[in-house]
Amino acid sequence: MDVNQLEQLMRHLAIKETRTNSLDALESKLDDIDKEIYEVMLCSEGLFKFLADANSDQHTTASRIIYDKALEFYPKGSVVIDQFIERCLTHPKNTVKQFGLRGSAAMVYNSAAISTNNIQLIILHCLPMKEVFVNTLLNVLVICLPPIFTEPAVQKNLLSVLTSDETVRCRVYELACTIVEQHPAYLPVADPIIKRALIDLDKDDVLLQTSVLQILTQLLTTKEGYDYVEAHDLFRKVCTSFIPDKVTPYARFVLPNALKFLASAALIQPALFLARYPEWVQFIFELTSPEDPMLMAIAYDCLGMVGSTNEGKVFLNYQKAKMEKFLKEFPGVLHSTLEAYKVRLIECLTNLLSGGNEPIDNMISSITQEWYEAMTDSQDLEMVHDLFKVPFPNIKMAALKLLSAIVDHRWGQQFFQNTAGFNELLLNRRMDNDVNVAQFKYDVIKKLSLSTTLESFVANALKQYVSDGAFYRKAVVEVAIEGGDQ
Secondary structure, X not given: OOHHHHHHHHHHHOXXXXXXXXXXXXXXXXXXXXXXXXXHHHOOHHHHHHHHHOOHHHHHHHHHHHHHHHHHHOOXXXXXXXXXXXXXXXXXXXXXXXXXXXXXXXXXXXXXXXXXXXXXHHHHHHOOOOOOOHHHHHHHHHHHOHXXXXXXXXHHHHHHHOOOOHHHHHHHHHHHHHHHHHOHHHHHHHHHXXXXXXXXXXXXXXXXXXXXXXXXXXXXXXXXXXXXXXXXXXXXXXXXXXXXXXXOHHHHHHHHXXXXXXXXXXXXXXXXXXXXXXXXXXXXXXXXXXXXXXXXXXXXXXXXXXXXXHHHHHHXXXXXXXXXXXXXXXXXXXXXXXXXXXXXXXXXXXHHHOOOOOOOOHHHHHHHHHHHHHHHOOXXXXXXXXXXXXXXXXXXXXXXXXXXHHOOOHHHHHHHHOOOOHHHHHHOHHHOOOHHHHHHHHHHHHHHHOOOOOOHHHXXXXXXXXXXXXXXXXOOOOOOOOOXXX
């Protein structure tokens, strides 16, 4: 393709009636476009007239044409493509700005650099846009901003965006908290943004409060973030402002994120948090009633988070009466609850009975055995066996994860051996209709095969399964008999 042919195509792209055919023609001639012609195309006024008027499908096609070629010609980035993206990001029409954002994402996702100036333009022009690919926007900035996050110009631009409405402000909060989660040392730099989020949390706007709580939960994944939240007395504030004496329609709306916020704190600093805010766990136990299935499922999620650490297990074990009541009710609640909540309830039990990432000591093993026996009144895994027989892959996977957690304990291996037919059920490959379930089942069987607790004939069968592999199928040999009926 020469320059004259390109200019003709660009003119036709700008005309609505000839746009689609010209776009198809341009895509078909991509192999004939060299770098020089490509650079002429990026500067074409016809191209920008097309981008200003094109629909979303045409933008998608244009994105393939322009940005795939950009990665071919400039795999590490280039001033040429940066200038094109800059022109898009500063265009009056938001759809063209979005096209520039799409190009930035294409380059960044393929490890090609984009200019610092374009990162700033994305903050100023795309972050405040009402209609924007939010996930793309945040992903690009989370990747690109850390090296320049501390620069005064970047912080000034981020703070300037906070003058926008609450939806846009929440984008800035999420961006800052995500970067701080990955780079805790940046917390002092992000402090003005996070303090603005704390101000929004005080507003009488339940939608805004819910969003801000969800975003601030990211801070609790690191020790630095936890200390920051505690220094601002946010745990007490959430406990007093969002954990009600009585669940009202207003409280019910914001309560899920408030509970998960506190549960996340119990994960990062279990001993300290649970000692200071024990009343929160008492409230969780009250919500485990099946009268409100949605809040019940969240309560189970939170109890599972608390009980996933050794310190959490010890704390819950001191709540003897409440834990016993909870465990006794568990099988009946699991049986009667909606299918949508069954996996979450099983995951809660898995967390409570797991040994966690730490070595399993005798105290934790004793606590988990006591809980399991209190729940089932048995010393076998019949309940887990029955769950695994359910034909739905998500329930099977949840049951396998529960089994995997239980057999980390010596008592769990003994209970497995006490369960009639469970070994045979696991070894039955005809039930392996889901690839992910089959692979995870293999991993559990491999773990069991290393047990020194199981009887030799059980262990040998497990070891044979492991030796054959996760997806082994026994060959079926058909023998033709000579002289049979034709």
